Amino acid sequence: MVDTDEVLASWDRYPSWVVCTGQADALWSPDDTRRQQNRGGFDDYVAHLGDEFVWLTLARPLPADHVDRELVELAVRIPELRIRERDEASRIAPHRASGRYRDLARARTTGLWHVRVLVASGMPAAARRAAALLCGAADLDDLPYALAPSGAPMSFSEALATTVVTADGHAAPFPATTELLAVLARPPKRELPGSTWSNARTST
Numbered sequence: 001m002v003d004t005d006e007v008l009a010s011w012d013r014y015p016s017w018v019v020c021t022g023q024a025d026a027l028w029s030p031d032d033t034r035r036q037q038n039r040g041g042f043d044d045y046v047a048h049l050g051d052e053f054v055w056l057t058l059a060r061p062l063p064a065d066h067v068d069r070e071l072v073e074l075a076v077r078i079p080e081l082r083i084r085e086r087d088e089a090s091r092i093a094p095h096r097a098s099g100r101y102r103d104l105a106r107a108r109t110t111g112l113w114h115v116r117v118l119v120a121s122g123m124p125a126a127a128r129r130a131a132a133l134l135c136g137a138a139d140l141d142d143l144p145y146a147l148a149p150s151g152a153p154m155s156f157s158e159a160l161a162t163t164v165v166t167a168d169g170h171a172a173p174f175p176a177t178t179e180l181l182a183v184l185a186r187p188p189k190r191e192l193p194g195s196t197w198s199n200a201r202t203s204t
Contacts, residue, residue, distance in 0.1 A: 012156045015122065016120060016123060016126070016127035017054075017119070017153060018120070018127045018128055018150070018151070019117075019162050019164055020117040020131055020150065020172065021170035021172040022171065023171065024100055024145055024174075024175070024176070025096060025145065025169075026098065026099020027092070027095070027099075042134060042137045044137075049129075049133065051130070053126065054118070054120040055130075055134055056117070056120070057181070059113040060114050061111055061113055062111070062113060071101065071104050074097055074101045077097055078094055100144075103177060107177045107178070113176050114174075114175060115174055115176040115180070118160075124153040131149035135149055140180075140183065143177075143179060143180050150172060
């Protein structure tokens with residue numbers, strides 16, 4: 001049994017926290033070129049990080065009707081986007097919207113989660129480095145999501161309260177499927193120094 005107060009106190013001792021944004025994007029899908037690159041996964045990167053760090057995933061389930069509302073919105077929006085197709089650039093929007101529709105249709109059975117991803121370390125540079133490495137790991141290649149570090153490092157309390165929305169659609173926190181949450185919150189595949197906690201609340 002892990003003592004909650006002890007865990008929170010240990011996280012609060014890290015002075016530098018980086019908020020990671022996420023975005024559902026059908027263009028971020030596996031292809032042969034990316035697979036041939038054979039980039040490392042979370043475990044590979046963690047093994048080579050010289051500084052202590054925290055990779056924290058917080059999640060709570062979104063209401064059941066959230067998926068249905070977004071599906072209805074996309075069902076109206078996708079035909080409108082297809083009408084506007086004139087060149088390659090204008091074809092991207094309906095492709096992304098259709099990919100999101102398929103992702104949400106699958107999520108009707110497993111649900112969606114409100115996900116916040118934070119990375120911490122003892123120094124700002126180390127926190128930024130850890131966040132960049134972990135967001136770029138290959139574990140996410142099979143899922144239509146992209147993660148990216150956002151903003152300057154901050155305190156734990158500030159990171160928990162920070163909301164980010166970027167011009168290109170990245171957000172923190174962000175809605176995600178159970179498949180993505182399982183990847184972000186999974187324990188290491190092999191034994192690594194340190195401890196692992198995840199927090200997936202089961203009620204809204």
